[in-house]
Amino acid sequence: MAVTQGHGNPKWGRDEVLLALDLYLTLGDTIPGPSDNRVVALSEELRKLPIHADAKKNDRFRNAAGVAFKLQNIHQVATGKGLDNFSSTDKAVWEDFGHKPDLVRQLATQIRAQAGDASVAAEAATAEDDEEFSEGRVLTAAHKVRERSPALRRKVLKARRAIGPLVCECCARPPLTADASIAEAEFECHHKLPLSQTNATKTKASDVALLCASCHRLIHRLMQTRRGWASVEDLRAALCQAT
Structure with missing residues (x-):
């Protein structure tokens, strides 16, 4: 063809x-x-x-x-x-x-x-x-730019610390180090819903999950292989099947 x-x-x-x-x-x-x-x-x-x-x-x-x-x-x-x-x-x-x-x-x-x-x-x-996600490169880029926002990340970390120790919301793993000066570097923000669904012009702290860098990378790859959105619950189920 x-x-x-x-x-x-x-x-x-x-x-x-x-x-x-x-x-x-x-x-x-x-x-x-x-x-x-x-x-x-x-x-x-x-x-x-x-x-x-x-x-x-x-x-x-x-x-x-x-x-x-x-x-x-x-x-x-x-x-x-x-x-x-x-x-x-x-x-x-x-x-x-x-x-x-x-x-x-x-x-x-x-x-x-x-x-x-x-x-x-x-x-x-x-x-x-x-x-690249199924929605194309531009919306994938928008997704990543928002997730990397330092201001958003600070808000999310502050909100999560207010309710308990920091853990990955997917695998539940705490930081690998007890050194508070670097422990937060293990965590990244991830949208709970795709931007195409929320149609929001600004991402709020309540719109994202806090994931360890490994789970964040995995959930993005899961979405690429599925050619569609994958939730934190979807990744958790996939990890359980792999063990």
């Missing part, structure tokens, strides 16, 4: 396919051509999305013709009609979201909003492929 890359340009990312899917789900049976204003607008939007290095783009990067072709790719995945040249990402995004138009619209809205945040854009531009 051929993979659409666009004349030497980088492969389409999940963010880009989600934005194209958002347009596709509004079109009905007619797929517009490259001169359509909606296609031109999406082309301009994709060219600004901070998920590919500028050095990897050429003058034809995500041009209107390529966007119109991507809509045809999605149509083929959705209906089985047309040229068999869609990518594995097209297929995966359709399987994950193709029958959830309201969620697609919500994700597309959030991708557009978060892509304009300088901190999120910087994180998205340097993220590794194996760190």
Whole structure:
């Protein structure tokens, strides 16, 4: 099966396919051509999305013709009609979201909003492929930027210390050291619910769990392998199955 890359340009990312899917789900049976204003607008939007290095783009990067072709790719995945040249990402995004138009619209809205945040854009531009959630690189970056907020972390640690000793909310392990000056470094914040579900513009202390660094890494990997959200309870169950 051929993979659409666009004349030497980088492969389409999940963010880009989600934005194209958002347009596709509004079109009905007619797929517009490259001169359509909606296609031109999406082309301009994709060219600004901070998920590919500028050095990897050429003058034809995500041009209107390529966007119109991507809509045809999605149509083929959705209906089985047309040229068999869609990518594995097209297929995966359709399987994950193709029958959830309201969620697609919500994700597309959030991708557009978060892509304009300088901190999120910087994180998205340097993220590794194996760190990406099913919602795409931009929302993965937004998730991580918020979790790393020093102010949020201070609030969470203060709240947890007020009710007892610090422990990981997944594996229940206390700090490995009794040295209070470094013990807190073992713990990280993790959203209890995905940003796409809460739609919150700011993360509160009550929105996150306090996990040890190991469990935090594991829960992110679990979400990547599942191509969907995993709760702290999901990770706890997975750890029990492994023992």
